[in-house]
Amino acid sequence: MKVEIDTAALADAVAWTSRVIDARPSNPILAGVKLEAIDGTLQFSAFNYEISARHHIEAGVDEAGVDEAGSVLVQGKLLADITKSLRSEKTYLVTDGSTLTITSGKSKFTLQLMPDTEYPDLPVVPAMLGQVDAPTFVQAVNQACVAVSREENRPVLTGVRMQFQGDKVVMTSTDRFRLARATFTWTPQNPDVDTTTLVRGSLLKDVARALDEHQNIRLDFDADSPTLLGFENAGRVSTSQLIDGEFPAVDRLFADEYPIQAVVNKQDLLDAISRVALVAERNAPIRMTFTGQEVALSAGSVDEAQANETLDIDMDGDDITVAFNPSYLKEGLSAVTEPFVRIKMTTPVKPVEFNGQQEADSDESMDYRYLLVPMRFNN
Numbered sequence: 297m298k299v300e301i302d303t304a305a306l307a308d309a310v311a312w313t314s315r316v317i318d319a320r321p322s323n324p325i326l327a328g329v330k331l332e333a334i335d336g337t338l339q340f341s342a343f344n345y346e347i348s349a350r351h352h353i354e355a356g357v358d359e360a361g362v363d364e365a366g367s368v369l370v371q372g373k374l375l376a377d378i379t380k381s382l383r384s385e386k387t388y389l390v391t392d393g394s395t396l397t398i399t400s401g402k403s404k405f406t407l408q409l410m411p412d413t414e415y416p417d418l419p420v421v422p423a424m425l426g427q428v429d430a431p432t433f434v435q436a437v438n439q440a441c442v443a444v445s446r447e448e449n450r451p452v453l454t455g456v457r458m459q460f461q462g463d464k465v466v467m468t469s470t471d472r473f474r475l476a477r478a479t480f481t482w483t484p485q486n487p488d489v490d491t492t493t494l495v496r497g498s499l500l501k502d503v504a505r506a507l508d509e510h511q512n513i514r515l516d517f518d519a520d521s522p523t524l525l526g527f528e529n530a531g532r533v534s535t536s537q538l539i540d541g542e543f544p545a546v547d548r549l550f551a552d553e554y555p556i557q558a559v560v561n562k563q564d565l566l567d568a569i570s571r572v573a574l575v576a577e578r579n580a581p582i583r584m585t586f587t588g589q590e591v592a593l594s595a596g597s598v599d600e601a602q603a604n605e606t607l608d609i610d611m612d613g614d615d616i617t618v619a620f621n622p623s624y625l626k627e628g629l630s631a632v633t634e635p636f637v638r639i640k641m642t643t644p645v646k647p648v649e650f651n652g653q654q655e656a657d658s659d660e661s662m663d664y665r666y667l668l669v670p671m672r673f674n675n
Contacts, residue, residue: 444497556613
């Protein structure tokens with residue numbers, strides 16, 4: 297193999313592809329990134345048995361010097377470190393026997409090749425299920441992943457359930473204390489699609505972080521072989537094994553009616569929570585007392601530090617006091633994209649729903665629904 301390639305494009309492609317390599321791979325061969333020069337492109341791939349990554353960039357390939365096998369396997373993390381350190385505009389990759397030489401300006405590296413015949417075949421990418429513009433997908437992922445659990449011993453709760461129903465996609469996560477749901481409109485390949493997948497929240501966030509927001513993201517899935525979900529954007533292709541398990545029945549947690557509702561400026565509320573929570577001990581709740589057209593936030597105890605702050609609100613319903621984990625409250629509110637938030641309550645102990653809205657007197661948006669279970673507190 298003999299390739300001349302843009303250094304920045306090379307570094308970017310290697311960094312993106314090698315991110316799926318585990319810190320301690322179960323099999324040493326999985327520490328490799330596969331490079332293949334073919335048809336005027338340099339192709340990259342990596343795999344850890346759960347997640348695969350494929351990328352390709354245009355390359356000036358010397359056809360007379362292309363290796364017959366067309367591919368090499370090298371240490372992925374080392375290659376990423378090397379390529380991101382290069383400063384010359386062009387980089388040259390040349391294989392000779394069992395080595396790959398990387399030359400860029402006055403820098404030269406020689407890497408030992410790994411036995412690519414031992415490298416596992418990457419999974420076949422499923423057919424396209426549908427597509428959506430990248431900014432819409434990124435926003436939905438950020439909202440839906442708010443309630444993803446960090447309990448690895450309960451894999452189902454570390455995932456996001458994705459329901460594909462016609463031109464709507466509904467993404468839901470829960471860690472048992474809260475629930476986050478994001479809904480968006482997309483373009484399905486089949487307008488009658490109706491299927492559900494459960495994919496790791498950490499992977500979704502990783503995919504969203506690396507998207508080219510000027511291009512659509514395609515989602516790939518085969519309902520006849522429902523074990524794999526694919527993501528395609530700007531020449532980058534990822535696949536992920538789906539989580540095997542039953543997602544909790546959470547729809548019943550949303551109340552049919554909320555007799556107590558309050559609307560407040562989102563940023564004012566977030567700022568007040570941050571200030572009042574300064575005196576709250578670890579895992580201690582912040583209390584919110586809704587009375588008339590005000591909400592009083594308080595934290596702390598009589599024999600310790602205390603904090604109180606009052607905000608103006610637009611409220612309907614009876615007076616009520618609820619208490620929340622301040623971190624959970626801030627994380628859920630921060631995912632609201634509108635300037636106002638509607639807080640919908642039934643009793644001091646039942647889940648409270650939060651929705652965004654554009655104006656203080658407009659209807660709430662149901663595109664993002666955040667449900668938070670109140671904490672018990674002492675008067």
